[in-house]
Amino acid sequence: MVVPVILSLDKTNLTSFSGNKQAYPVYIGIGTKNHQIRCQPSSHVMLLIGYIPVSKLECFSAKKQSIAGFQLFHNCMQTIVKPLVEAGKNGVRMNCADGFVHMAYPILAAYVANYPEQCLVTCCKENSCPKCTVTPKQCGDSVHSILRDPDKTLQTLAAQSRGHEPTEFVQHSLCPINPFWKDLPHCNIFACITPGILHQLHNGVFKDHIVSWASEAMGGGHQDEIDRHFCAMTPHTTLWHFEKGISLTSQWTGMELKNMEKVFLGVLANTTDPKVVRAVRGILDFIYYAHFEVHTDESLAHLDTAWVTFHENKEIFEELEIRTHFNISKLHNIKHYVDLIRTLGAAAGFSTEATNDETRTPLGAAHNKNPNQAVLEKGESTRYGRWWL
Ligand SMILES: [Zn+2]
Incomplete structure (x- = not known):
């Protein structure tokens, strides 16, 4: 019996205001569990198996510190996944829910991480x-x-470590690391990288890029124009009313961003070039389809169409002199969503939300929160107005 293994990792603050110590907690789970159960932190399907230290490594010269840090991470991961090497090759007897003892072969199938950690795990530079x-x-x-290709990448890394300096090393933006996954049986680490809805779509593409480009495109670039439109929206029982606007807030929770996405196209209507609205609609449609828990060929075709719609209309941001290029890694990564969903399953099943409570706390401040303030009650006032249920 093949057991697909899921590893999950998200950098965490251990202390604040006293050295800002950080670590990578590593979680393990198996893909045979329903993804709805897997994504509930209370179900404990994802188990904590270790902490990897994050150190400045001041014993090394400034030039070598980052590579030494990457290698330290891979050495720690190698220790953590060591039992999987033998078990993946020769199998291990396991008691299963059907009452029988099965010979199980655990194979690393998915690695849930944010973009910087995805690059770290796959030995790629952060602009690739x-x-x-x-x-x-x-x-x-x-x-x-x-x-x-994992085999070709391993050959390139090995050749680089011997001092041969192959051209692919620079072409493919690799880092000189001895990777932890080289001994794992049947493992294609690049195929293991999962979509990340929270960081790639809500916080990355939507908040960091689309909101600021669209705000600039409307009202001749006056920041308060978009706030006036948010304030002027009529409150509705199913919509969040951002009565103070959005431009003065720097940190957003995943839930706030989801609620902003619901009304964002209405805020833009008739205020700017129709191509801007079409480009934003392409991204918003993409985000909604990416959230589906079950996909069909039709829904994946719609997902692809939404991505094409954005690319067909994105030049308007260059014409309005808001952007000079679109070479943004998070914008490129969403191109792989259709293939990823076909091979790994619905994107909603691989969110770092399962091991990190960032849906309810400002992104980047997840571990400094007061848990009593995290849950909103019906009609409770928030800094943006009232949350109408
Ligand atoms: Zn790519």
């Missing part, structure tokens, strides 16, 4: 794609690029 060999200057185009 952890799944394909697209060059940083082509990230913004809707081009199809070749997927990374």
Whole structure:
């Protein structure tokens, strides 16, 4: 019996205001569990199996510190996943829910992490794609690029470590690391990288890019214009009313962003070039389809169409002199969603929300929260107005 293993990782603050110590908690789970159960932190399907230290490594010269830190991470991961090497090759007897003892072969199938950690795990530089060999200057185009090959990557890394300096090492934006996954049986680490709805879509593409570009495009670039439109929206029982606008807030929770997405197209209507509205609609449609818990060929076709719609209309941001290029890694990564959903299942099943409570706390401040303030009651006032249920 093949047991698909899921590893999950998200950098965490251990202390605040006293050295800001950080670590990577590593969680393990299995893909045979229903993803709805897997994503509930209370179900304890994802188990904590270790902490990997994050150190500045001041014993090394400034030039070598980052690579030494990456290698330290991979050495720690190698220790953590060591039992999987033998078990994946020769199997291990396990008691199963059907009452029989099965010979189980655990194979690493998915690695849930944010973009910087995805690059760290796959030994890629942070301006590159952890799944394909697209060059940083082509990230913004809707081009199809070749997927990374684990065997060829291992050969390139080995050749680089021997001092041969192969051309692929620079072409594929690799880092000189001895990877932890090289001994894992049947493991394609690049295919293990999962979609990340919270950080890639809500916080990345939508908040960091689309909101600021669209705000600039409307009202001749006056920041308060978008706030006036948010304030002027009529309160509705199913919608969040952002009565103080959005421009003065720097940190958003996942839930707040989801509620902003619900009304954002209405805020933009008739205020700017129709192409801006069409480009934003493409991204919002993409986010909604990516949230589906069950997909069909039709829903995946709609997901792909939404991505194409954005690319067909994105030039308007260049015409309005808001952007000079679209070579943004998070914007490129969403191109892989259709293939990822076909191979790994619905994107909603691989959120770091399962091991991190960031849906309810400002992103980046997840571990400094007061838990008593995290849950909103019906009609409770928030800093943006009232949450209408
Ligand atoms: Zn890619």
